[in-house]
Amino acid sequence: MGKDVIVAxxxxxxxxxxxxxxxxxxxxxxxxxxxxxxxxxxxxxxxEIKKRGHKxxxxxxxxxxxxTVKKSMAVLSNLDVDMTNLHAAGTIEMMKAALEGLTxxxxxxxxxxxxxxxxxxxxxxxxxxxxxxxxINDTIVKYAQNANAxxxxxVVCSPLEAGMVKDACGKSFMTVTxxxxxxxxxxxxxxxxxxxxxxxxxxxxxxxxxxxITAADNPVAAYRRCVExxxx
Ligand code: C5P
Numbered sequence: 001m002g003k004d005v006i007v008a009x010x011x012x013x014x015x016x017x018x019x020x021x022x023x024x025x026x027x028x029x030x031x032x033x034x035x036x037x038x039x040x041x042x043x044x045x046x047x048e049i050k051k052r053g054h055k056x057x058x059x060x061x062x063x064x065x066x067x068t069v070k071k072s073m074a075v076l077s078n079l080d081v082d083m084t085n086l087h088a089a090g091t092i093e094m095m096k097a098a099l100e101g102l103t104x105x106x107x108x109x110x111x112x113x114x115x116x117x118x119x120x121x122x123x124x125x126x127x128x129x130x131x132x133x134x135x136i137n138d139t140i141v142k143y144a145q146n147a148n149a150x151x152x153x154x155v156v157c158s159p160l161e162a163g164m165v166k167d168a169c170g171k172s173f174m175t176v177t178x179x180x181x182x183x184x185x186x187x188x189x190x191x192x193x194x195x196x197x198x199x200x201x202x203x204x205x206x207x208x209x210x211x212x213i214t215a216a217d218n219p220v221a222a223y224r225r226c227v228e229x230x231x232x
Contacts, residue, residue: 008210066097073101095150
């Protein structure tokens with residue numbers, strides 16, 4: 001499994017996305033398409049970015065009954081994305097159904113990773129509103145173990161949680177980590193952040209980086225700096 005930097009293309013239109021991607025002449029970054037862009041432009045945005053030669057992480061975080069998730073995953077698999085995701089809260093049964101839907105006739109499939117607890121959910125809210133009577137770290141580890149038991153490839157988590165997920169699920173269980181900032185950069189609305197170099201040290205397999213690249217004066221230079229620090 002190769003380490004890579006995934007650029008979060010959190011744009012609201014195809015035009016803004018292509019204006020950004022056109023800046024890259026010598027490299028084809030791995031691109032994350034989230035709900036905003038997908039709901040604005042539909043599946044055509046995935047096909048167009050794929051046609052340009054980028055790998056795609058389609059971040060739609062599915063969470064529904066197993067049958068619906070299975071059928072939806074089959075649609076996403078036909079779009080030929082490289083990685084997609086769902087909420088581990090949907091249970092092992094839902095995650096297994098998702099894998100079935102995602103697997104193509106020839107046995108190949110995109111990577112499938114699970115969201116454990118969103119990084120926007122505090123331990124207090126999880127306990128008081130969701131009535132989960134455990135620490136947030138124990139919940140994250142348990143959800144990661146469920147994803148592993150269902151046969152998924154890994155989880156999305158904070159880089160600061162990547163170590164405990166690896167300890168619980170094994171080294172080859174992937175951690176995909178947002179919340180990355182340069183040591184001399186703005187943290188914006190992210191709270192638990194770390195640098196690309198630190199994420200590498202902790203053992204993240206992929207870092208997801210948005211604004212430090214998309215809002216930089218020179219996005220290509222910022223991307224290259226991320227790759228240099230994280231992949232080396
Ligand atoms: O701009 P920034 O680097 O903060 O972007 C991080 C990306 O990762 C965004 O697309 C955000 O939605 C996503 N993400 C996150 N935290 C999570 C899951 C996804 O920041 N727990």
